[in-house]
Every structure is written in structure tokens, then in C-alpha cells.
Amino acid sequence: MVVTEYELKPQNFPRFPLDWSEIFGRKAKIVVEVGFGNGEFLTELARRHPEKDFVGFELSITSFVKAQKKFKRYNLKNVRLVKVDARFGLRELFPDSSVEKVYINFPCPWPKKRHEDRRITSYDFLQTLSAVLEMDGTVEFATDEEWYAREVLDTFESSEYFVVDVFEENFRRDVETRYERKWKSQGKKTYLIVARKVKSGIVKRLMEGENNMAHSVFEGNVTWEKLKELEGKVFKDENKIFVVKKVYRDNDYLLKVISTDEGGFQQMYYLNLSGRDGKWVLIFKEGRNMKVRVDADACIGCGVCENLCPDVFQLGDDGKAKVLQPETDLPCAKDAADSCPTGAISVEE
Structure with a gap:
């Protein structure tokens, strides 16, 4: 059974940021988990605190399925999931000073220099946290990488918006994640940082106001030849850059678009164009899944793929990389393929 009642699709809402009291049917404190994994941690929080509302961000389809089954089992009413990058x-989805707490449990540390803008230590993400958290709201960050913990600690300590209340090695919590238990059972060190907001930051939202994601209706002369000319074209808005990567034709037209904002957040999506007699409808569609494959003969078991994208790849007992999600829309799968030293990983859209 696939449960979908807990998933929230932002493109279906008329305005941004969202009105969470309307979504949950009440006004309550809001807690967010960034990267909820199998949903175990989020489920337990929602069960223990029925007076609060919980929102989880994740990109893994498998994680969505597993988490929602848990929610359904306990008939939870106070949790929702969103399949977009949490940054x-x-x-975009939360008003200023609307979130009580943000949990970030054992995220990918993104050790490479070219990926550092994806870490919690990036300036743009810190600005977002300083805006959406309520005053004295907290960020709780857990990791098993000491260098990452030190970097996050330095970032919060040097910020005018936060003070660090807790920095603890080999911490204990009432609610634990699967990775938490795993590392502790192996005797591996873990680190916890709790930072508290003491000053409000300002963040510039790209979608504030009326929702223009869903669709657009227009009149004009649209031809296949004109659309093909758009391939590779770059369009710039005030805060965003759009690139039309590919145009497809079936009964309708389909445009594959990559957009990047000032903070480096990149999104792939499709625009479906259909119409007749000069009247056209342009509809926003989410990015398609990628098919992932590992050539076992070429794999040398270096572990790069598991480090970059643990939701998709895992080293097996034979030392070879295994694919956990043969189909995924996680961007890190492409990063793993690009970083594989032997080219053993292939990703097909």
C-alpha cells in the first residue's frame, strides 16, 4: 500500500509562504526535520507531541513511502511531508518567525569544495534559518563527522543571529535516529550542536505572493521549430537563471528546464505545453526520476557514491556498491556518478 495523504505539493497552493494553520486546521507550534530518512525520528516526535505540528523535507521517494506508512500506522494527524530541497x-514555504525548531540529523557532509554551498554552514541557509525561526527558536544538528561539527560550531558562534547552547560529544537523546544507534553500536563518536536564535535575519523570497508555478494560459503561434530554437538558451530574471536543456514532442510539447537562484539552489522541472487553435496552456511538472545502475565489474569499492548519496548507494558485503533506489530524483545520484573514479555508475534520465 502506497500512502500519499501526508505529502504536500507546493505547486497546488495559491500563495507563498504557506498558511500552515490552514493546512493543519489549527494554530500550533511548528517543528521541521531536514532530511527525515525512513521517518522513524519524525514519527516518534509527532507521537510524543500531539500538541505540535511537524513538517519533514526529503528528496527520496523511498523515504516518503516508508515514512507515510509509519504515520498511517499510528494514525498521525500532525505531520506533513514536502519533496523539495530544504534550503x-x-x-519559500514558511513565513518569518513561524518555526519553533529545526532538526538536521546526520546530513551528508558534502566534503568536496565544489559542494560546500550545500552544507548547513552556507551563508544563504543560515540567513534562511535566522528568518523563519521564531525568537529563541533552535536548530539541533547531529553528525558523526568531527570536522563538520567543528565547522558548524564555528559558523553559529560567529553569527550575530545565533548563540550556541549545546556542543556535546557522544550525546544521548530520548528520540534517536537509525544512524545514531548504528554509530553508537560501532563505538563511533557523534556530535550534537544546539544553536538558539537571538536576532532576526532578512531573507529574500522568490515566490512570495500569488503562486505562478501551477500553469499559464496564453494565445500565440507556437511551432515545433520555434520551440527547438529554445534549446540551450539562457534566460535571466532578477534573482534567477533559467536554461532550457531539451525540448520533446509527443501529442504535446515538453520543455526540460534547469533553474538556479542566487543561493545556488538548482531545480530541474518540466513545462508541459498543450493547445490548439492558437490557445495554449503551460503546466509546471516536477522533475522526472533517474534510472541508476552500477557496473559491478568496474566498481572498486571506494565508497565515494555511498558518502555522497547514502539513500541511493551502499557498499555491500563484497565491497561493491549496491543500488538501493534503482529509480530516484535525488540530485546526489548524479553527483555520485560524476565523482565515480572508474565510471561504474550510470544515471539515465
Whole structure:
């Protein structure tokens, strides 16, 4: 059974940021988990605190399925899930001073220099947290990487918006994640940081106001030849850059678009164009899944793929990389393929 009643699709809402009291049917404190994994942690929080509302961000389809089954089992009413990058989702979907707490449990540390803008230590993400958290609201960050913990600690300590209340090694919590238990059972060190907001920051939202994501209706002369000319074209808005990567034709037309904002958040999506007699409808569609495959003969078991994208790849007992999600829309799968030293990983859209 696939449960979908807990998933929230932002493109279906008329305005941004969202009115969470309308979504949950009440006004309550809001807690967010960034990267909820199998949903175990979020489920337990929602069960223990029925007086609060919980929102989880994740990109893994498998995680969505597993988490929603848990919610359904306990008949939870106070939790919703959103399948977008949390850097984007926190900024665009939550009003200022609307979130009580943000949990970030054992995220990918993104050790490479070219990926550092994806870490919690990036300036743009810190600005988002300083805006959407309520005064004295907290960020709780857990990791098993000491260098990452030190970097996050330095970032919060040097910020005018936060003070660090807790920095603890080998911490204990009432609610634990699967990775938490795993690392502790192996004797591996874990680190916890709790930072509290003491000053409000300002963040510039790209979608504030009326929702223009869903669709657009227009009249004009649209031809296949004209659309093909758009391939590779770059369009610039005030705060965003759009690139038309590919145009497809079936009964309708389909445009594959990549957009990047000032904070480096990149999104792939499709625009479906259909119409007749000069009247056209342009509809926003989410990015398609990618098919992932590993050539076992070429794999040398370096572990790069598991480090970059643990939801999709895992080293097996034979030392070879295994694919956990043969179909995924996680961007890190492409990063893993690009970083594989032997080219053993292939990703097909």
C-alpha cells in the first residue's frame, strides 16, 4: 500500500509562504526535520507531541513511502511531508518567525569544495534559518563527522543571529535516529550542536505572493521549430537563471528546464505545453526520476557514491556498491556518478 495523504505539493497552493494553520486546521507550534530518512525520528516526535505540528523535507521517494506508512500506522494527524530541497522549502514555504525548531540529523557532509554551498554552514541557509525561526527558536544538528561539527560550531558562534547552547560529544537523546544507534553500536563518536536564535535575519523570497508555478494560459503561434530554437538558451530574471536543456514532442510539447537562484539552489522541472487553435496552456511538472545502475565489474569499492548519496548507494558485503533506489530524483545520484573514479555508475534520465 502506497500512502500519499501526508505529502504536500507546493505547486497546488495559491500563495507563498504557506498558511500552515490552514493546512493543519489549527494554530500550533511548528517543528521541521531536514532530511527525515525512513521517518522513524519524525514519527516518534509527532507521537510524543500531539500538541505540535511537524513538517519533514526529503528528496527520496523511498523515504516518503516508508515514512507515510509509519504515520498511517499510528494514525498521525500532525505531520506533513514536502519533496523539495530544504534550503528552498524553508525559505519559500514558511513565513518569518513561524518555526519553533529545526532538526538536521546526520546530513551528508558534502566534503568536496565544489559542494560546500550545500552544507548547513552556507551563508544563504543560515540567513534562511535566522528568518523563519521564531525568537529563541533552535536548530539541533547531529553528525558523526568531527570536522563538520567543528565547522558548524564555528559558523553559529560567529553569527550575530545565533548563540550556541549545546556542543556535546557522544550525546544521548530520548528520540534517536537509525544512524545514531548504528554509530553508537560501532563505538563511533557523534556530535550534537544546539544553536538558539537571538536576532532576526532578512531573507529574500522568490515566490512570495500569488503562486505562478501551477500553469499559464496564453494565445500565440507556437511551432515545433520555434520551440527547438529554445534549446540551450539562457534566460535571466532578477534573482534567477533559467536554461532550457531539451525540448520533446509527443501529442504535446515538453520543455526540460534547469533553474538556479542566487543561493545556488538548482531545480530541474518540466513545462508541459498543450493547445490548439492558437490557445495554449503551460503546466509546471516536477522533475522526472533517474534510472541508476552500477557496473559491478568496474566498481572498486571506494565508497565515494555511498558518502555522497547514502539513500541511493551502499557498499555491500563484497565491497561493491549496491543500488538501493534503482529509480530516484535525488540530485546526489548524479553527483555520485560524476565523482565515480572508474565510471561504474550510470544515471539515465
